[in-house]
Amino acid sequence: MRLYIYTVFYELQRTRLEGKLIARHEMGQDPFVRGILTVRERHVRELGRHSIVASFSASGVHDLYDVTIRHTDSCGYLVLTGFEHRTDLPGRPVDFAQSWILRICKDQSQPASLEAIMSRAKETAGA
Numbered sequence: 001m002r003l004y005i006y007t008v009f010y011e012l013q014r015t016r017l018e019g020k021l022i023a024r025h026e027m028g029q030d031p032f033v034r035g036i037l038t039v040r041e042r043h044v045r046e047l048g049r050h051s052i053v054a055s056f057s058a059s060g061v062h063d064l065y066d067v068t069i070r071h072t073d074s075c076g077y078l079v080l081t082g083f084e085h086r087t088d089l090p091g092r093p094v095d096f097a098q099s100w101i102l103r104i105c106k107d108q109s110q111p112a113s114l115e116a117i118m119s120r121a122k123e124t125a126g127a
Helices: 114-126
Strands: 003-014 033-044 049-056 064-072 077-087 093-104
Touching: 049 077, 064 093
Parallel strands: none
Antiparallel strands: 003 033, 003 093, 033 049, 049 064, 064 077, 077 093
């Protein structure tokens, strides 16, 4: 098992909503959320196999499975793609395509909720 925990604060913006691409002019309505990115390979029981999983410490952000890096640059941007694994109301598994746009926070000072962020990163690492 590989574990990668980046203790750099990122701002994340999703490019899809339930698998449907969000139009560029609408992306500004969904603000970036700030947190810590964790990427690791682990066995996913629901999938019945190992997967590279990206987790983000902010609440409301679902894990991203089968992660690949689509873009990175010297300005601190990173684009990850994969899929979100969820369950719908009847409890059936549903997978949605997703891409994350991440940028390194210019202000690397610790947010007020650092304890919650680190706690979530540790939980993710231990799962």
